[in-house]
Amino acid sequence: MKKIDPAVKRETIYVTSCVVILSLIMQAVFLIIGKWDYTVLLGNLLSGGVAVLNFFLMGLTVQSAVELEEKEARNRMKTSMSLRMVLLVITAALGVGLPCFSIITSLVPLFFVRIAVAVRPLFNKYIEADGGK
Numbered sequence: 001m002k003k004i005d006p007a008v009k010r011e012t013i014y015v016t017s018c019v020v021i022l023s024l025i026m027q028a029v030f031l032i033i034g035k036w037d038y039t040v041l042l043g044n045l046l047s048g049g050v051a052v053l054n055f056f057l058m059g060l061t062v063q064s065a066v067e068l069e070e071k072e073a074r075n076r077m078k079t080s081m082s083l084r085m086v087l088l089v090i091t092a093a094l095g096v097g098l099p100c101f102s103i104i105t106s107l108v109p110l111f112f113v114r115i116a117v118a119v120r121p122l123f124n125k126y127i128e129a130d131g132g133k
Contacts, residue, residue, distance in 0.1 A: 002063075002064070004060070004063070005059075005063045007059075008056070008059035008060060008062075008063055011055075011059060012052065012055060012056045012059060014116065014120070014123075015052060015055045015113055015116045015117070016052050018112060018113075018115065018116030018119075019048050019051055019052055019109065019112045019113065019116065020048075022109070022112045022115065022116075023044050023048045023109060023112070026044060026105060026108065026109070027040065027041065027044060030105070037102075038100075039099075039100060039101055039102040039105075040102045040104075040105045041105075042100055042101050042102070042105075043095050043101040043102040043103070043104070043105030043106035043109075044102075044105040044106075044109055046091060046094065046095055046101055046106055047091055047092075047095055047105070047106050047107065047108070047109040047110050048109040048112065050087060050088065050091040050110070051109055051110050051111075051112055051113045052113070053087075054084050054087060054088060054113070055113050057080065057084055058080065058081075058084060061076060061077060061080035062077070064076065065077055088110060091106070091110070092106065092107055092110065094106070095107060
């Protein structure tokens with residue numbers, strides 16, 4: 001087993017932190033509006049965990065593809081993307097199909113990684129302006 005690149009670890013920790021924060025906010029909203037029950041928590045845990053796993057697996061694929069020839073790297077990335085998409089579809093199907101998961105909290109956290117990636121440049125600007133302290 002290859003060693004995990006520090007950049008993959010760092011970015012996965014950042015994404016995990018964002019997913020946890022957004023998940024806590026979503027849990028609080030459900031609690032405030034009086035719709036919270038165990039299915040909300042289970043749906044959030046399912047899809048939030050899979051979203052982070054998906055990001056981590058993508059990072060590992062990119063890390064290994066960098067060392068390959070262009071055509072082989074492209075094929076590996078395509079295969080990885082297809083398999084990770086299947087994972088996301090299965091997760092969404094389980095969240096919607098099984099009564100132990102809230103439908104909303106089984107689907108919404110799958111988009112938390114996109115939000116984390118979108119706001120990442122804001123944190124980079126803040127860190128650079130602060131001198132990296």
